[in-house]
Amino acid sequence: MKTPVHVAVTGAAGQIAYSLLFRIAAGDLFGPHQPVVLKLLDIPSAERVLEGVGMELDDCASPLLHGIEVSSDPSDVFDGAEAVFMLGATPRGPGMERRDLLQVNADIFSAQGRALDEAASRRVRILVVGNPANTNALIAQRNAPGLAPECFSAMTRLDHNRAIGLLARHCGCNVADIARVAIWGNHSPSQYPDLHHALVKGRPALEQVDPAWYVDEFIPTVQQRGASVIAIRGKSSAASAANAALDHMRSWFLGTPKDDWVSMAVASDGSYGIAEGLMFSFPVAVENGRFRIVQDLPLNAFSRERLRLTEAELLEERAMVSHLI
Numbered sequence: 001m002k003t004p005v006h007v008a009v010t011g012a013a014g015q016i017a018y019s020l021l022f023r024i025a026a027g028d029l030f031g032p033h034q035p036v037v038l039k040l041l042d043i044p045s046a047e048r049v050l051e052g053v054g055m056e057l058d059d060c061a062s063p064l065l066h067g068i069e070v071s072s073d074p075s076d077v078f079d080g081a082e083a084v085f086m087l088g089a090t091p092r093g094p095g096m097e098r099r100d101l102l103q104v105n106a107d108i109f110s111a112q113g114r115a116l117d118e119a120a121s122r123r124v125r126i127l128v129v130g131n132p133a134n135t136n137a138l139i140a141q142r143n144a145p146g147l148a149p150e151c152f153s154a155m156t157r158l159d160h161n162r163a164i165g166l167l168a169r170h171c172g173c174n175v176a177d178i179a180r181v182a183i184w185g186n187h188s189p190s191q192y193p194d195l196h197h198a199l200v201k202g203r204p205a206l207e208q209v210d211p212a213w214y215v216d217e218f219i220p221t222v223q224q225r226g227a228s229v230i231a232i233r234g235k236s237s238a239a240s241a242a243n244a245a246l247d248h249m250r251s252w253f254l255g256t257p258k259d260d261w262v263s264m265a266v267a268s269d270g271s272y273g274i275a276e277g278l279m280f281s282f283p284v285a286v287e288n289g290r291f292r293i294v295q296d297l298p299l300n301a302f303s304r305e306r307l308r309l310t311e312a313e314l315l316e317e318r319a320m321v322s323h324l325i
């Protein structure tokens with residue numbers, strides 16, 4: 001048996017965690033031969049719920065689950081962690097934008113960034129899911145100067161999966177027939193779901209869909225999908241968010257297919273003219289456990305303008321938390 005990977009999950013008593021933890025324990029993250037230790041963090045008032053989640057994990061009798069540790073102290077939970085899912089944050093309700101959560105959630109990410117700096121493995125891979133995810137990831141990263149910026153990412157994989165699902169339904173094909181969809185920018189309505197490089201059954205997607213559908217339906221539907229789920233379900237996406245978080249981490253640990261990429265918000269290195277340091281979603285490829293931003297994709301005037309708009313929003317969000325970074 002291999003040495004267990006230590007996986008920390010914050011907000012472990014919440015709804016996304018309830019869809020995530022059992023799948024990690026079942027091997028959906030690292031496969032059927034890699035044991036894990038789950039390290040669960042939530043606030044003291046959630047202690048009883050967390051205890052109950054731990055009981056249910058025990059009751060799954062998963063041979064891959066080599067331990068469960070529960071705490072309300074981030075330093076305990078991040079100690080030696082190699083994979084960290086940062087879910088712990090207040091979700092939005094109907095009528096709110098994700099950025100309305102910035103003042104509510106920002107302090108969590110500065111404190112937990114410092115705890116990661118102090119305790120996590122130097123090779124840790126951190127995924128911020130709690131909203132507004134990009135700027136929370138920026139706050140955490142800036143509060144962890146002892147960790148490489150490449151240890152941090154924020155989740156736009158749900159948007160990426162939504163885009164693939166919608167395109168597949170529209171084209172009447174299987175999701176496996178689709179490649180090279182990209183989400184650029186912020187996990188917010190300003191994000192840019194880009195089909196200019198996408199392939200459906202190996203042929204350019206934009207030759208197979210009506211341009212008006214792409215601009216007037218596809219882009220706004222993906223941008224607003226989170227709000228649509230809240231309006232209909234009464235709560236924000238949870239199972240699909242957990243699924244995307246697993247997809248994100250699995251791609252980061254195990255790699256992306258040779259002829260495809262995924263979308264991840266990572267610290268900008270200035271690629272495509274995006275301000276350095278912003279946590280910006282790019283198409284990325286992963287090889288040997290390291291991601292690289294896919295380079296040299298041609299961007300037309302429409303795409304350049306969309307990138308500029310979402311970058312402007314992230315710059316505004318960064319200015320709103322300048323006291324924390």
Ligand SMILES: NC(=O)C1=CN([C@@H]2O[C@H](COP(=O)(O)OP(=O)(O)OC[C@H]3O[C@@H](n4cnc5c(N)ncnc54)[C@H](O)[C@@H]3O)[C@@H](O)[C@H]2O)C=CC1
Pocket residue numbers: 010011012013014015016017041042043046087088089090091092108128129130131133155156158159187236237238241
């Ligand atoms: N990036 C993305 O694509 C998505 C992001 N989200 C975001 O994920 C976050 C979590 O969503 P849910 O699980 O539905 O919310 P939830 O309210 O069910 O769970 C959040 C949990 O975090 C805990 N928490 C709060 N402060 C904490 C702290 N300082 N340390 C540790 N835990 C803390 C709460 O006690 C609660 O148990 C929300 O911010 C939501 O908006 C949700 C869906 C998709």
Ligand SMILES: O=C([O-])CC(=O)C(=O)O
Pocket residue numbers: 091092098131158225226227229230236237
């Ligand atoms: O919309 C929300 O608040 C939750 C979320 O981030 C999503 O579903 O994309």
